[in-house]
Amino acid sequence: MHTLKERFVVDHSGKRLGVYLGMTDYKRLLAQAEMAESIAAYDTAKKSGDAVIPFAQAVAELRKNKRK
Numbered sequence: 491m492h493t494l495k496e497r498f499v500v501d502h503s504g505k506r507l508g509v510y511l512g513m514t515d516y517k518r519l520l521a522q523a524e525m526a527e528s529i530a531a532y533d534t535a536k537k538s539g540d541a542v543i544p545f546a547q548a549v550a551e552l553r554k555n556k557r558k
Contacts (some may be wrong), residue, residue, distance in 0.1 A: 492518065 499508040
């Protein structure tokens with residue numbers, strides 16, 4: 491696992507107000523968050539019990555509904 495190199499933004503009394511991350515760390519965290527979101531959406535879909543349809547069909551239906 492990669493160790494983050496965070497730096498803190500502090501107020502005049504030293505209270506931490508935020509975190510500064512380098513772009514590499516930020517992009518890695520963003521990618522991990524997106525992956526976690528995809529996994530959660532997949533898990534929700536599996537638990538729903540809805541019928542499974544091919545991806546191409548789903549896209550076609552979304553495009554059709556968008557035009558309405």
